[in-house]
Amino acid sequence: MGTDAVFQARDLAKIYHMGEVEVPALRGVDLDLFAGEFVVILGPSGSGKSTLLNILGGLDAPTSGSVRFRDHALTNADERALTQYRREHVGFVFQFYNLIPSLTAIENVALVTSLAVSTPGMRPADPAATLALLGLGERLDSFPAQLSGGEQQRVAIARAVAKRPDVLLCDEPTGALDVETGKLVLEALRIANHEFGTLTVVITHNASVAGMADRVLRLRSGAIASDERNANPIAPGELVW
């Protein structure tokens, strides 16, 4: 393993306490993710993929084990440090978009870039240009309620990548979309990955998405079942599911 790993997870375990029952979500995961990779994590529901993503994104803390982002330890970081981490390094894309309904497409993007502008060392992209890059040049001033699901998700991707994060974390980004729209969204993710060179991690239960990945991880019952490199990723448009 090289030292240029963006993430280094070691013996990561997470146990949820549901009343008196202990539910293990992750059991001893070791993982290194590298800059510029497009990683797809596959697994059925309950396999622990969301938990892993949340820990990588600084939204949840492991029960044991350690995670490093570059030279920062994410484990044992306090709330303030994790907020700072998310703000400077992470872009999120969610299944249900989570756009702010009272802000237009461009304002939703600008909301995040405006944070980045005030942070030293960050050079965010132009919101309008980012939206145009993802095919939304005509919808800059539309409110979320005026956009289709696919359009909303592409706005969410633009919002996530416009601040040029080091890592883009996507939780079931196509889960709420039909096939054709889903492909458009995956295409947007690919563009973002290529244009900005961002480490992109997509979790999904849709195995077809694996075809476009540089690397495919399979999770089962909280552990990594396989870790494969894809020598010839295909374009999202050619995916079949």
Next chain:
Amino acid sequence: MRRYLDRKLWRDLRKHLGPLIAIAIVVSCGEAAFVAMRSMARLLTAAQADYYRDVRFPDVFVQVRRAPNAVLPALRAIPGISRVDARATGEVPLRVPGLREPATARIVGTRGPEARALNLVVLRRGRRPFPGEADAAIISDGFASANGIVLGDTLGAVIGDRWRNLRVVGVGVTAEFVFEIGPGSMFPDPRSYGVIWLDADAAADALGFGGAWNDLAVTLTPGADEAAVIAALDAELARYGTLGAYGRGRHPSHLFVTEEIRQNRTFAFVLPLIFLAVAAFLVHLVLGRVVRQQREQVGTLKAFGAPAHELVRHYALFGLVPAVVGTLVGGGLGIWMAQGLAEIYAEFFRFPRLELRIYPTELVIAAIIAVVAALVGALDALRGTLALPPAEAMRPEPPATFTHGFTDRVVGDRLGSPVAKMIVRGITHRPWRTALGAFGIGLGAAVVVAGTFGFDSVARMRRILFEVGLRADVSVVFAEAQGVRVLPSLAALPGVTRVEPVREVAVRVRHAHRSRQTALIGVDPAARLRQVVGLDARAVTVAPAGVTLSASLGRVLDARVGDRVDLEFLDGRERRVALLVAALVDDISGVGAYVGAERLPGLVGVGEVITGADLAVEAGAMDSLYDRLVHAPAVQAVLVRDAMRRAFDETVRANFLIVLITLVAFAGALSAGTIYNAGRVTLSERTRDLASLRVLGFTQREVARILFGELAFLAAVGLPVGLVVGVGFAAATVASFGATELFRLPLVIGPRTLAAGIVIPSVAAAFAVIPLRHRLERLDLIGVLKTRE
């Protein structure tokens, strides 16, 4: 079904405990105010009626210069009169141990209860003078406590040319002198003015009224025509120099007590209505949110066949529970406050007894109003959701639709920062709710302003009275009008550096069929020690010709500039003069009539009439001056400016503090209750947005700024509006105060009052949002990512 709905209700109530408590607090403030004010008014009205019965308080009163006892049978024969009691009274300067300046005593003849006379004195301590016991005195309770006079003390005064030492044998009260106001004074000062009751015959002898009287008390037969009796008395007594008979409606003490009670009753509607309107709005706000959140549940219940009235009952109970809790707490608090306040007032009025009672009707009315308010709020919140077909209701509520509307083109689009846009669009999205929320917060400011502007008004009044109006260190009131020769003898008194005459004569002013008794005052424009002052604290110029009237006297008489009014001098000569109204002025006394000083003797027609004098005195000479004045037979009263100002300040402090504390608490509850609930609902609606922002890297502080930005906007809009409303309340208060005619209250609202109107609700609001801040810190970041709203 009802059983399970009730279980759900119970759990829903527990889940929304904070907002419900806030609503209950607002309701209980309104209920407490309503029950307290209304019950107190009834307690005091009952105590007043008891008092009047106990002391045989008369129906009609007359003061004359001097009338023989021989006229009494003719008066008794007037139809409608049941009983007349004549007595001698007079005012004299009094030496009180421990008081540097002379006080003024009103000497009143009295008889024991066996005589069944009117205006019985109720003894607080000691005994009554025995018949013929000339030096034994009962003194009024207020005067005794203000000066620390105890039984056995001796008070000295010149009564009827002779210095007398009076031994205090009793301390008493009577309904006649609840409001004791001395000659030349404008407000009560228990330290410098009191009543001394002497045996009736002893008083008549001492005051030089053997076989005569100057004060008459009259009771009427049931159903008698008071106006007719008054007219008959005035006709019979005109040649004895009557000041005019008057009924209880113009008796200063009766008027004072009755007005105080009436004002509380008015207040008892305005304040609770504000609170209950806010409570209705809060119920609407909170329940509206609950119903929207439970939209799918409502749809499911309807799909399973739950009848609409069960659902209405279910959600109406949600609104009723805090109303009922608030009513119970507020009702109990109100009864407690009513009794406490009634005791304070009864002590203030010196009522001899106060029977504490609970008035269940007031509690019932209060409860009905609160329940109606809660139901209005609840049912309006339910309307939309209950009307939806079950299938539609079961689907999640569609996301809030924002468009580039009018306000957005004007404001939203122009703002640079997306966060500012979020705040503005959140506010303009539900304009009615924003307006009502702002208004609810603003009412806190209104209550503060309406409750505390009195400080400013009274400060202005203090300046008018003691800095601009009266500059004399000492003023003297004569028992009888004097000629000009009195002035040099006053100037010769120790320490006196300047003497200015005061000319005030009793007149009745008539215009058409309206008339009013007042003082005609001769104003010397060159006077330096006293001037007529307007409500704006500037000196008022008296017109050189005709008569200048106070604006409110003009209103009472319906007289305008240019009208002719008749002035009748009330000294027994029945002389009348007609004058044109030359000007109406807004002065503080309210019912004055003014002419130039040099014209007064000509109008009165008996030569110079000097009824008093203003003195400028060197500070070191006061004591010897007082000593000379208290021994001067011509002097009826000595008024000392410093003592009056001190009494004024004490009265103000005592009266305002209780009001202030109560109103500040109420204002705080209004603003805090509104902002907390508005904040809870906004937070609930924005949870998803705010949690998403936190995930995207917004700090807690940045997210808090969005939520509190909206609330701050509500306050920023509502508080100034509230100030305006408060100024309106204040103006209404001043207007209702003017009805007493004792004096006018200037409407002054200073920067401190306005600042308090902003600061007090803001501080209350700042405390109210602390729990919201805690909620914000516990946002479930992961939860919101996994769910649609």
